[in-house]
Amino acid sequence: MNERVRIALDVMGGDFAPHEVIKGAVFAKKENSAIDIVLVGDKSSIEKHLSSFGEKDSFSVEHSSEVITMDDSPVSSVKRKKDSSIVKGVSLVRERKVEAFVSAGNTGAVVSASILYLGLLEGVQRPGIAIIIPTLTGSSLLIDVGANINPRPIHLLQYAIMAETYFRLILEKSNVKVGLLNIGEEETKGTDFMKECYKLLEASTLNFRGNIEPKDIFSGKCDVIICDGIVGNVALKVSEGLVETAGLFFNNILNSSMLAKAGALLLKPYLKKFSRMMDYAEYGGAPLLGVDGIVVIAHGRSDARAIKNALKFAGEEVKRNLNQLILESVNA
Amino acid sequence: MNERVRIALDVMGGDFAPHEVIKGAVFAKKENSAIDIVLVGDKSSIEKHLSSFGEKDSFSVEHSSEVITMDDSPVSSVKRKKDSSIVKGVSLVRERKVEAFVSAGNTGAVVSASILYLGLLEGVQRPGIAIIIPTLTGSSLLIDVGANINPRPIHLLQYAIMAETYFRLILEKSNVKVGLLNIGEEETKGTDFMKECYKLLEASTLNFRGNIEPKDIFSGKCDVIICDGIVGNVALKVSEGLVETAGLFFNNILNSSMLAKAGALLLKPYLKKFSRMMDYAEYGGAPLLGVDGIVVIAHGRSDARAIKNALKFAGEEVKRNLNQLILESVNA
Numbered sequence: 001m002n003e004r005v006r007i008a009l010d011v012m013g014g015d016f017a018p019h020e021v022i023k024g025a026v027f028a029k030k031e032n033s034a035i036d037i038v039l040v041g042d043k044s045s046i047e048k049h050l051s052s053f054g055e056k057d058s059f060s061v062e063h064s065s066e067v068i069t070m071d072d073s074p075v076s077s078v079k080r081k082k083d084s085s086i087v088k089g090v091s092l093v094r095e096r097k098v099e100a101f102v103s104a105g106n107t108g109a110v111v112s113a114s115i116l117y118l119g120l121l122e123g124v125q126r127p128g129i130a131i132i133i134p135t136l137t138g139s140s141l142l143i144d145v146g147a148n149i150n151p152r153p154i155h156l157l158q159y160a161i162m163a164e165t166y167f168r169l170i171l172e173k174s175n176v177k178v179g180l181l182n183i184g185e186e187e188t189k190g191t192d193f194m195k196e197c198y199k200l201l202e203a204s205t206l207n208f209r210g211n212i213e214p215k216d217i218f219s220g221k222c223d224v225i226i227c228d229g230i231v232g233n234v235a236l237k238v239s240e241g242l243v244e245t246a247g248l249f250f251n252n253i254l255n256s257s258m259l260a261k262a263g264a265l266l267l268k269p270y271l272k273k274f275s276r277m278m279d280y281a282e283y284g285g286a287p288l289l290g291v292d293g294i295v296v297i298a299h300g301r302s303d304a305r306a307i308k309n310a311l312k313f314a315g316e317e318v319k320r321n322l323n324q325l326i327l328e329s330v331n332a
Numbered sequence: 333m334n335e336r337v338r339i340a341l342d343v344m345g346g347d348f349a350p351h352e353v354i355k356g357a358v359f360a361k362k363e364n365s366a367i368d369i370v371l372v373g374d375k376s377s378i379e380k381h382l383s384s385f386g387e388k389d390s391f392s393v394e395h396s397s398e399v400i401t402m403d404d405s406p407v408s409s410v411k412r413k414k415d416s417s418i419v420k421g422v423s424l425v426r427e428r429k430v431e432a433f434v435s436a437g438n439t440g441a442v443v444s445a446s447i448l449y450l451g452l453l454e455g456v457q458r459p460g461i462a463i464i465i466p467t468l469t470g471s472s473l474l475i476d477v478g479a480n481i482n483p484r485p486i487h488l489l490q491y492a493i494m495a496e497t498y499f500r501l502i503l504e505k506s507n508v509k510v511g512l513l514n515i516g517e518e519e520t521k522g523t524d525f526m527k528e529c530y531k532l533l534e535a536s537t538l539n540f541r542g543n544i545e546p547k548d549i550f551s552g553k554c555d556v557i558i559c560d561g562i563v564g565n566v567a568l569k570v571s572e573g574l575v576e577t578a579g580l581f582f583n584n585i586l587n588s589s590m591l592a593k594a595g596a597l598l599l600k601p602y603l604k605k606f607s608r609m610m611d612y613a614e615y616g617g618a619p620l621l622g623v624d625g626i627v628v629i630a631h632g633r634s635d636a637r638a639i640k641n642a643l644k645f646a647g648e649e650v651k652r653n654l655n656q657l658i659l660e661s662v663n664a
Contacts, residue, residue: 073520136577146515149523183478183565186403191481191562214566215573230523231566233515234546238567239574241547245468246578246606253602260602266595270585274578 004034005315008098011041012067012085013105014302018042021104022049024307029058031308035315038062038098040089064088070300074108078116086110090117093293100294100314102285104302110295111147111288118293121323123331126151127290128159128229129297130166131236132283137220139283141167142181145232147288153196156180156226158330160206162289163224165329169320170287170313171223179212179222181231186211197226247275284309287317289326294318336366337647340430343373344399344417345437346634350374353436354381356639361390363640367647370394370430372421396420402632406440410448418442422449425625432626432646434617436634442627443479443620450625453655455663458483459622460491460561461629462498463568464615469552471615473499474513477564479620485528488512488558490662492538494621495556497661501652502619502645503555511544511554513563518543529558579607616641619649621658626650 009025011018018041025037039046043063050056066084068077078087089101090113103110111127120127128144143159144151160178167176180197182190187198189211201208212222214235227235253260264271284306285296294317298310317323341357343350350373357369371378375395382388398416400409410419421433422445435442443459452459460476475491476483492510499508512529514522519530521543533540544554546567559567585592596603616638617628626649630642649655 071518136580149515181566183481183562183569188405213573214569215576217570218573218577230515230563234513234563234566235570237515237546238549238570241545241550242571242574244547245550248468249606250602257602259598263595263598263600266591267599268595270582270589270592274581 003319004036005100005318006036006038006098007100007102007311007314007318008038008040008062008089008092009307009311010085010089010101010103010105011039011046012064013103014298015300016303017104018045018049020302020304021307022046023053023304024302024311025059026053026055027304027308028311029055032312032315035311036060037311038092040064040085040092062088062092068106068109070106072106072109074106074112077106078109078113086113087117090114090293090295093295094118099318100296102296102298102307102310102314104298104300104307104310107146107297107300110297114288114291114293114295118291118295120290121292121327121330123327124158124162124290126155126158127288128155128162129286130159130163130289131286132171133217133236133239135218135220139171140217140220140223140225141171142217142225142227142232142236143289144227144229145236145286146229149229151228153193153200156197156228157200157204158290160201160204160224160226161329162326163226164206165326166287166289166322167223169322169325170316173223175207176223177221178206178208178224178226179210181214181217181225181227181235182211183213184211185213193228201226243275283313284311285313287313292323294322335651336368337432337650338368338370338430339432339434339643339646339650340370340372340394340421340424341639341643342417342421342433342435342437343371343378344396345435346630347632348635349436350377350381352634352636353639354378355385355636356634356643357391358385358387359636359640360643361387364644364647367643368392369643370424372396372417372424394420394424400438400441402438404438404441406438406444409438410441410445418445419449422446422625422627425627426450431650432628434628434630434639434642434646436630436632436639436642439478439629439632442629446620446623446625446627450623450627452622453624453659453662455659456490456494456622458487458490459620460487460494461618462491462495462621463618464503465549465568465571467550467552471503472549472552472555472557473503474549474557474559474564474568475621476559476561477568477618478561481561483560485525485532488529488560489532489536490622492533492536492556492558493661494658495558496538497658498619498621498654499555501654501657502648505555507539508555509553510538510540510556510558511542513546513549513557513559513567514543515545516543517545525560533558615645616643617645619645624655626654
């Protein structure tokens with residue numbers, strides 16, 4: 001496909017902004033020249049960085065004078081900081097000046113700005129953040145990982161429907177198996193909230209496989225795993241923390257022993273494969289499903305590769321017309 | 333210390349019962365002959381296994397004719413199956429025939445039986461399961477990992493008080509740092525429930541360090557990490573699942589490449605150290621804090637080593653008079 005896609009990128013968001021973010025845009029453009037990227041953020045800083053990459057003319061720039069920081073309160077900051085890169089980027093989507101927005105900034109603010117300025121797809125009651133997680137057999141989708149911390153059961157049913165659509169369309173798999181994340185496999189397990197979710201999912205036309213336990217989320221048993229935003233966030237972040245801790249542990253060892261170093265050298269391709277498997281940067285972005293526009297949330301610690309991949313994913317969602325299909329699924 | 337400790341062990345509970353459980357009792361007895369172990373379960377099966385270990389006379393046996401399975405509903409099964417090893421074991425504690433009970437059986441049933449037949453320590457409103465988790469710098473305690481899935485904020489405050497006592501007494505550390513597991517560090521993060529817990533913890537005399545994010549639970553930032561039973565169970569089980577997945581991944585590799593095998597051989601002592609660090613069997617058991625008696629819950633997949641360590645931990649709790657101290661702390 002050679003259709004052009006136009007994507008706004010929040011240059012001020014993320015731990016390594018703006019340098020790594022702009023570098024990611026340069027990578028994405030090199031990989032696929034059919035992506036037109038609008039860099040949103042402080043103009044002079046953007047121009048300085050582009051010059052240093054020798055890429056002055058490949059990008060449009062949309063100046064924004066404010067920044068929503070990681071500490072800003074999501075809801076109030078998107079109302080107050082109208083000239084922030086997040087509000088500006090979302091507004092570009094609303095005005096149809098771009099077809100998607102990618103940000104590694106304050107997740108809550110991106111969600112709030114998207115709800116406030118884009119609105120929800122007809123029939124959708126709450127948006128959810130879906131994240132692609134690695135499994136032994138491929139990938140699964142975990143939703144919601146933090147957009148909505150006080151959901152009602154109907155929201156989780158809608159997450160399932162949206163995620164099933166995403167999985168079919170973007171990850172190209174049919175007969176998508178849906179599971180409800182719960183503390184036990186039996187239907188009677190969990191809180192009243194979880195039991196109600198179970199009933200709704202069971203009564204739906206989805207290929208619902210019942211509860212899936214937390215220890216099985218990396219097993220590939222289910223393609224789509226549904227949960228509330230607190231549970232999803234904890235599952236995701238605990239995994240990240242554990243991988244990071246293991247990395248620190250082994251780094252300490254490699255600095256302490258020559259034999260270990262030799263062993264690690266032999267294992268290197270496999271260690272690399274594993275860390276790539278576990279690496280959020282491989283996927284780069286998490287789609288915010290349910291808002292009336294394509295919004296992709298990148299990890300706060302995104303490096304250039306992660307940003308490049310997030311842009312790529314956003315482009316896929318645009319080209320395949322994800323939201324039209326979600327609209328149809330949710331209202332079927 | 334050479335005081336004798338008398339502990340009941342549920343021989344019918346756990347994936348590898350009764351063989352591994354009885355073997356664990358034999359290990360524990362060999363390690364510390366001052367532990368008197370009462371094996372609770374099917375008498376003929378116990379005697380057969382003891383004979384095969386050549387240990388016929390080292391243990392008392394308490395026959396029970398019923399078994400609560402993993403699929404049994406906790407609350408109703410402990411009322412119905414009065415002659416189960418779980419109810420029998422808990423009753424031995426109540427009757428002061430033993431000083432502690434260890435079970436790798438149905439966790440919910442052990443919790444229910446303990447509440448029903450032992451009651452709670454004066455002043456305690458709900459029991460919580462604490463689990464020792466490995467960190468880069470030592471160990472932390474995560475509570476609750478599943479005893480109470482619908483807690484009120486006061487329950488979490490009490491978990492913090494009980495866990496602080498446990499940490500001081502059994503893990504021998506002073507100035508215990510307490511954190512609330514939440515999806516962000518700021519006081520304003522999380523659900524209303526979490527915000528209320530924050531306020532209670534902050535107003536307490538505990539060394540409360542605020543919210544701790546899920547990615548940091550293995551960092552050693554906090555000694556005691558408090559959460560509701562759903563979040564704690566998810567955090568714990570996701571970690572287990574990830575370690576297991578990583579293990580499967582590397583096993584596949586080692587079977588496929590000679591070079592990788594050589595590398596792994598050089599790294600073996602370190603891999604072993606890591607897997608031991610991550611291995612629940614090192615600690616063996618999770619204390620059920622708040623009930624009027626010492627009850628230790630072992631992992632369902634406990635092998636003999638895990639059972640041995642659970643018995644050892646139970647013995648420590650008895651000898652150091654844990655519950656007397658918890659009583660004092662909760663009612664201070």
